[in-house]
Amino acid sequence: MSGIRVRFAPSPTGDLHIGGVRTALFNCLFAKSQAGKFILRIEDTDEARSTEGSVQAILDAMKWLELGWDEGPGREETKYSPYYQMKRKEQGVYQRYADELVAKGFAYPCYCTQEEVDEMRKKAQADKLPPKYDRRCRYLTAEDRKRKENKWAKAVIRFKMPDSETTILNDLIRGKVEFNNSLLDDFIIMKANGVPTYNFACVIDDYLMDITHVLRGDDHISNTPRQIRIYDALNWQVPKFAHMAMILGSDGARLSKRHGHTSVLEYRKEGYLQEALINYLALLGWSTEDSQQVFTIEELKQKFSIERCGTSPATFDTEKLLWLNGEKIRSKTPKQLFELFVDWLKYTNNEKLIEGWDIELLQKSILLEQEKIKLLKDIPFLVNFFFTKDIEYQEEAVNKILLSDKSKDSAELVLNESAVILARQQQDFSALALEKYARDLAKEKNIKTGQVFHPIRVAISGRTQGPSLFHMMELMGKDEVVRRISVAINKFF
């Protein structure tokens, strides 16, 4: 056992989006591939923006995607609860280490007001320098400090950034990255309200949770030197870092709300399969040497490795995801697919779509259309004509197949013949027998098979596209087929 430990640490300020899922996925896959542990930590220290609903949305998404975590502060039935930073804050976890840093001279209280800090930033920017805190509270005497404390009870704690030297990050994906410390400022580690900031809470928790590998998006890369400095000050071993490339929208900017669907839950609503999304996301920034495209979840857990993660950003491409979804749908057994569909109906509150439909007929009709289904939401339209008594005849289909000058005579003939002969058909209404009947009819009347097949298709389904005609007829049954043909005859001839 290698004992690697990784975590996914989302902030609950909205739905879990595609980028977040990819981060969670890679962490989870890495853990599984190494027989390590995967932890979920909710970073809810932004009291203004964190919401209970977002926490639930993240948990729901993780559950749907089957990204399970292996540890937590408590258990709810068979599942672990995630870690919550605000709960840990209540336990004094972060304050303790902030105090330690101040005591050891690695951090100091700062009494500057928001206005003062804004002013500094503006000035720095005007001088074309990186916006930076000017450290005025760093050199306060004990006396100054006492006086300030009386005036403003609440100070923030800033970390003393060394200004000489560089901080070196040996990234597992990018190799060596060097940062000049003089560009980094004395950042805040504890807010005035006693809540830790991201960079601080993250380090404390990663250490306390024994995280060995920090696998995250490369938008965090410039935070890393700050975090490394905290580890050093506390004399803690720095974990290994791996920064993966971002996922971009089709316009090249980082994926965001502007790009339409970004929340995983929206993909679920559209009728994407969990496995398709996972498979697709795995391919965004990771690949195998043989360029394998379709993976089972098990294969991913087995084959994933950080070394094979790429460094360049990837554009999210719905076309390929859609293909993969069809691929996954085709790989399902009829039973699995039906269950998936029912889950989707429930999830999207669309159960009324199949109200009154015969379940057995539904299952069988889905089977006939399986290879065509790209999204679960396609299913109702694909099969609904089986269930409606008064089917909707597509205008174009009727005009082209039944009523055009070229086709109307043969169409009328075929339908009239079929209505009579099929009604007489005694026992065998199998696809095989029906096909034989249709081919014989074409031969007998000396017309093309298509001139027999197409009118029947339109008469019983109202469409030019659909499942294999004779399987469709077999499934509908004799009475219904004959009835529909008669209806069509009365309607159009």
Add this chain to the structure above:
RNA sequence: GCUGCCAUCGUCUAGAGGUUUAGGACAUCGCCCUCUCAAGGCGGAGAUCACGGGUUCAAAUCCCGUUGGCAGCGCCA
């Protein structure tokens, strides 16, 4: 503005100095199969490996520069 990261077909990518006329997948186009639509099979088109300099007998692969894209620079995470 400063700092950092990145740069191979439209998109995801393979490629770690010679085995590359740069391979695979999606999309696209054509053909085959065929009762329609799909699915499947076969094939085509599509990348002077961002550009410019080096290093080397040899570079998509190493080095430098340029350009472009993205990211970070909060009492957000």
